[in-house]
Amino acid sequence: MSGDGDNGSGTGDEPRGIGGATGAGTTAEGAPGNGARGKGAQDDGAQGDDAQGDGAQGGGASGEVATGDAAGGADTGTAARLQKLFEGHRLTPTQRRIAHCMVRRAADAPFLSSVELAELAGVSQPSVTRFAVALGFDGYPALRRHLREVAPTDKSGDTGSANEYQQAVQAEIDNLRQLAAAFADPSPVIEAGRLLAASRPLPVLGLRAATAQAAGFSYFARKVHPDVRLLDEGGTMLTDRIDAAVRAGADALLCFALPRHPREVVDALDYARTAGLTVVTVADSAFAPVAHHTDLLLPAPVGTGLAFDTACAPMLLGRVLLEAMCDALPDAQARLEEFDAGAAARGLFVE
Secondary structure, eight states, X not given: OOSSOOOSOOOOSOOEEOOOOOOSOBSSTTOBOOOOOOSXXXXXXXXXXXXXXXXXXXXXXXXXXXXXXXXXXXXXXXHHHHHHHHTTSOOOHHHHHHHHHHHHTTTTGGGOOHHHHHHHHTSXXXXXXXXXXXXXXXXXXXXXXXXXXXXOSSOSSOGGGSOHHHHHHHHHHHHHHHHHHHTTSOHHHHHHHHHHHHOSSEEEEOOGGGHHHHHHHHHHHTTTSSOEEEEOOOSTHHHHHHHHHHHTTOOEEEEEEOSSOOHHHHHHHHHHHHTTOEEEEEEXXXXXXXXXXXXXXXXXXXXXXXXXXXXHHHHHHHHHHHHHHHXXXXXXXXXHHHHHHHHHHHTOOOO
């Protein structure tokens, strides 16, 4: 995706889904860092950070106003505020890249200069200025001032005396609070559960960092769904396995997509949709690279305070999807009772 070229029209059809946001950016797979670095921040004719005045936020910026409430109160923090701000507008691909970067680096976002943000997002500095204007501000300084004004002045809990492990746990607790707030409207999850329950077979895709999430969902889903097919290996065989699922009668695919996002996951989702599958995706953000390659997006934030990302919220969202799928399967309870009876007869568990 190019760093420039965001003067065109909107990004097209938006995927349905629930609200969600995340923390800092990543470089190494599942590890926090500064994100992709692309074109140099200062282009010819680029305006500096102070080139535009701190005008007030425009009230009539173009784009559709989001109907969902992703914030869920002060506990969800800056990331949720950014999510709610961005979801009210149609954004070009480059602008969505900037938005995703800011959501991933929510704690730093109010203090980044336009040059720093451009470098982190891998876009040009003028693209950052156009992004701020698209949100209804006079320029990037006005956007940054707004973010500073709405940033919480005090944090719940005394993180100053907490060590890095405690801070990582607290961050995951905040992520779970944010997910709980998103469930105030359960209709996207209920819809996803119906789609997954009706698909026979049900392919479940998860590569690299998302492999564990996909495997965990598939393990439990097989106890209630008659045909679950785990797609956890990439390469040329991946499209063959999607084709096989379609030939067998599948009409939906569930994908778990976590940072860093493999290119072949995006390609696989495009291929699946072309083949006629409805794609349901659990991702770390509504602005993740897979967002425009899915039909129903369910965001769940990841933690980035440790060397490798933590994914408590995506795991819990997967379990909630299992519950919704069970609710849509009339014989789910009977299958579970049959499994329990068989496990008892074989002495499968020690409890």
